[in-house]
Amino acid sequence: TQLLEQSPQFLSIQEGENLTVYCNSSSVFSSLQWYRQEPGEGPVLLVTVVTGGEVKKLKRLTFQFGDARKDSSLHITAAQPGDTGLYLCAGVSRYFGNEKLTFGTGTRLTIIP
């Protein structure tokens, strides 16, 4: 069974601060995705990283895929209250012509105005 552990599980910080969320696994993934989920809604895809060592930026969010394609991080600069939500990483694995998403345990982020 592939497991993706996220840390921290909960994070509450003041508006304007920076933060990093980590996603770690012992398994190698073909790519990795990050989602944000708000209460009562389904997850929404933020980014997909494919190549080991890849860095992608989405405004104040920076995503990095580990060189060995087993881990990833999400860094938010100058956090804003609108960043509040549940952040989920998801590893993509290929098998027998199919592809499957394995979601991480989630990081619940609260930005205090």
Add this chain to the structure above:
Amino acid sequence: GAGVSQTPSNKVTEKGKYVELRCDPISGHTALYWYRQSLGQGPEFLIYFQGTGAADDSGLPNDRFFAVRPEGSVSTLKIQRTERGDSAVYLCASSLRPGPSYEQYFGPGTRLTVT
């Protein structure tokens, strides 16, 4: 615009009862996925349809769970003899084609509570 819709939004049922959860995917999306999300956890894969057929049902926890997609559009997740441990949010997602090159669009979920 029309996204993925799920009905009902909430379902409360007694232990041992049968329930059906419905998913209406985005029109034209051939791939449909069901996930289960327990409180405080990430979604867990249950089953994936390509068209009318279940391409991968390896995530279904046991034979009390079954899903169909008879016309390649709407899907129904069926749970027999519900147990308290089945309580969770059941999420449906669809994508234009299978695979992560095509974004999965999630519905708001059905919150199932088994008492």
